[in-house]
Amino acid sequence: DAGVTQSPTHLIKTRGQHVTLRCSPISGHKSVSWYQQVLGQGPQFIFQYYEKEERGRGNFPDRFSARQFPNYSSELNVNALLLGDSALYLCASSLSGVSSYNEQFFGPGTRLTVL
Amino acid sequence: QKEVEQDPGPLSVPEGAIVSLNCTYSNSAFQYFMWYRQYSRKGPELLMYTYSSGNKEDGRFTAQVDKSSKYISLFIRDSQPSDSATYLCAPLSGGYNKLIFGAGTRLAVHP
Numbered sequence: 001d002a003g004v005t006q007s008p009t010h011l012i013k014t015r016g017q018h019v020t021l022r023c024s025p026i027s028g029h030k031s032v033s034w035y036q037q038v039l040g041q042g043p044q045f046i047f048q049y050y051e052k053e054e055r056g057r058g059n060f061p062d063r064f065s066a067r068q069f070p071n072y073s074s075e076l077n078v079n080a081l082l083l084g085d086s087a088l089y090l091c092a093s094s095l096s097g098v099s100s101y102n103e104q105f106f107g108p109g110t111r112l113t114v115l
Numbered sequence: 116q117k118e119v120e121q122d123p124g125p126l127s128v129p130e131g132a133i134v135s136l137n138c139t140y141s142n143s144a145f146q147y148f149m150w151y152r153q154y155s156r157k158g159p160e161l162l163m164y165t166y167s168s169g170n171k172e173d174g175r176f177t178a179q180v181d182k183s184s185k186y187i188s189l190f191i192r193d194s195q196p197s198d199s200a201t202y203l204c205a206p207l208s209g210g211y212n213k214l215i216f217g218a219g220t221r222l223a224v225h226p
Binding site: 004031033035040041042043044045048050055056058090092094101102103104105106107108109 | 119121123147151156157158159160161164166203205207208212213214215216217218219
């Protein structure tokens with residue numbers, strides 16, 4: 001079975017640009033969460049989506065947005081990129097996770113570099 | 116103050132050593148406590164988790180939670196070079212899917 005897939009693997013953008021990152025969850029999983037991991041730090045929670053609705057949001061500015069599609073895949077969008085947005089963006093999928101604990105499975109991440 | 120504090124290391128040990136990795140946390144409402152392992156240029160993978168206080172053993176790995184002192188530990192026995200990775204503690208916050216990660220401890224096990 002395929003795990004969580006993310007695209008692209010690497011991305012280089014300049015300040016002020018917009019970026020879209022994509023995630024496909026494990027088949028049968030309905031919840032997707034996004035995390036930002038800056039070099040040398042642990043991942044930081046950005047969003048959780050379940051059944052196409054936002055269920056949780058971390059302490060990130062409105063430049064960050066996301067959505068989940070009917071097939072449960074997800075996109076993370078970041079507008080007006082800043083140098084500090086350079087990080088590894090991780091997607092995690094789980095069966096549910098809104099009513100009880102469900103293991104989160106992480107993808108390999110998208111490494112974003114903002115110049 | 117960060118919700119989860121973890122010494123980033125790096126920690127270097129010889130093969131066969133017992134490794135102790137630790138975190139402290141501030142939110143007494145946390146009930147689930149995860150340990151993730153992250154190899155270079157990969158996403159984190161779940162090693163094990165515990166619920167509330169107590170110990171849990173899985174092969175060479177033992178996770179320990181002391182809720183009275185808000186202290187989380189992971190012990191690795193008979194460490195191997197393949198254990199070289201970054202280890203992340205992550206309590207689970209309300210809503211069941213929000214992981215609060217520590218900074219991660221970089222471990223190197225040398226032959």
